[in-house]
Amino acid sequence: MSANTETNLKIPKYLPLHIARGRWVLRPALEHMEMSKWIDIDEDLIPQLKLKERLLKESYSDVLASLPGSEAGQQELLEMLIEHLLKYFPEYYRVEGTKIENLKWGKVWDISDYKDAPIALAGQLVQEDICLLQPGEGGYTLKAALMCFPLFWRLPEKIGRPLYQIHGPVPEYPEKLKHPLDLYFENLKPDRPGTRIAWGIVPTPLLVVAWYEPKEGWEKELTPENVGDRLWLRSEYQTIRRLPKTGDIIFTVRSFMDSISSLQPEIRKNLAEVIRQMSPETRAYRVMGPFLEPLLTYLDR
Numbered sequence: 001m002s003a004n005t006e007t008n009l010k011i012p013k014y015l016p017l018h019i020a021r022g023r024w025v026l027r028p029a030l031e032h033m034e035m036s037k038w039i040d041i042d043e044d045l046i047p048q049l050k051l052k053e054r055l056l057k058e059s060y061s062d063v064l065a066s067l068p069g070s071e072a073g074q075q076e077l078l079e080m081l082i083e084h085l086l087k088y089f090p091e092y093y094r095v096e097g098t099k100i101e102n103l104k105w106g107k108v109w110d111i112s113d114y115k116d117a118p119i120a121l122a123g124q125l126v127q128e129d130i131c132l133l134q135p136g137e138g139g140y141t142l143k144a145a146l147m148c149f150p151l152f153w154r155l156p157e158k159i160g161r162p163l164y165q166i167h168g169p170v171p172e173y174p175e176k177l178k179h180p181l182d183l184y185f186e187n188l189k190p191d192r193p194g195t196r197i198a199w200g201i202v203p204t205p206l207l208v209v210a211w212y213e214p215k216e217g218w219e220k221e222l223t224p225e226n227v228g229d230r231l232w233l234r235s236e237y238q239t240i241r242r243l244p245k246t247g248d249i250i251f252t253v254r255s256f257m258d259s260i261s262s263l264q265p266e267i268r269k270n271l272a273e274v275i276r277q278m279s280p281e282t283r284a285y286r287v288m289g290p291f292l293e294p295l296l297t298y299l300d301r
Contacts, residue, residue: 009264013256014237016199022270024277026176030184030240033195038239039081039126040254041089046105048127051207055148056120063148065159066117070143073132073248078111078118080243081125093125100125119144128239128252133185138162140185140249149207149255151200151234152287171281190244198236200286201295205232205257219290224297228261231291233271260298272299 017029055063066074082100085093094101098112102125114121123130123146131145139162147155158166163181167173188194204212222230237254260268275288275296283292 008262010258010262011264011267012233012235012258014197014235015267016197016235018274019199019233019267019270022273024274024282026172026282028177028180028184028196030194030196033193033239035084035193036088037195038084038193038241038252039088039128040237041092041127045092045127046102048207049102049105049107049124052124052146052148055208056124056146061156063155064117064120064123064146065142065155066119066144067160070132070134070248071116071118073134073243073246074118074122074144076243076245076248077130077132077250078114078122081122082111085125117144119146122146123148128254131251131253133163133249133251135247136162139164139182142166143248147253149209149253151202151209151236151255154210169285171279171285185240185249188240188242188249190242193239193241195237195239198238200234201260201288201291202232202234203230203291205259207255207257222291222294224294224301227291227294227298229259231260231295233258233260233263260295268299272296275299 018024052063082093082095086095092102092104094103099108099110101108109121109124111121119130119132129145129147129149131147132143133140134143135141141162142159145155145159163185164174164178167177170177184194202209202212203214203218206212235256235258237256239250239252241250242248243250260271263271275283275292278286283289288295
């Protein structure tokens with residue numbers, strides 16, 4: 001049974017709109033974002049930055065990509081990000097000459113070392129994963145990224161592809177999502193950034209899902225009594241901004257983990273409703289099959 005009590009159950013910091021409303025609707029769900037909310041920094045900053053540093057050393061080509069022609073957008077991104085950090089988080093960052101320091105960690109980066117791939121430094125400064133997209137013949141295309149914590153996908157498989165190919169596996173994407181997303185990207189203004197909250201349910205609290213190595217038959221051990229402590233709601237706070245000079249688009253993803261057992265009763269009830277309203281294809285895409293029945297039984301209690 002869960003160790004949580006009714007007094008310490010919580011609402012996720014970024015509650016997905018589907019779960020807040022208890023209704024599954026397949027749409028982009030993009031909203032206006034205040035500039036001050038672009039970057040989220042919390043008590044996990046240093047551990048997560050150290051994790052990014054480790055991933056860059058051990059799995060460089062898996063987490064970093066930079067295609068020719070994206071350098072100007074990357075540089076504009078880095079400059080805009082540093083300006084933002086100095087304005088909103090002066091207690092965390094300091095710049096002297098070509099060097100930027102994380103004051104809480106004592107880590108110093110030399111900006112001049114990242115001329116070939118400025119996005120590599122941008123992604124190391126914050127907890128967010130960062131992608132840069134540029135317009136192309138097939139629509140907006142992923143041209144550069146530092147993606148350390150993707151959920152069920154790998155950067156080498158997506159780099160250089162337009163949005164409609166990146167989202168190809170998403171059920172009903174061509175029919176219901178492609179057109180509104182294309183319009184949104186085309187009409188996005190530098191002073192009107194957007195945000196949305198994506199989500200999934202995963203059997204590990206690890207941000208690096210690729211490190212999760214379940215033992216054979218793990219799903220058979222799940223029961224309505226233990227599933228709440230063995231599954232996590234992964235919420236992704238996503239932002240979309242157009243760079244004013246190059247016109248490229250910056251997409252950031254900040255991931256948060258909450259055990260299912262830590263959620264308030266109303267949120268659990270709404271989550272069950274949302275899962276039931278999904279199509280079988282959507283549940284399969286979200287890899288819910290191994291734990292669907294015990295999870296729904298638990299959420300209904």
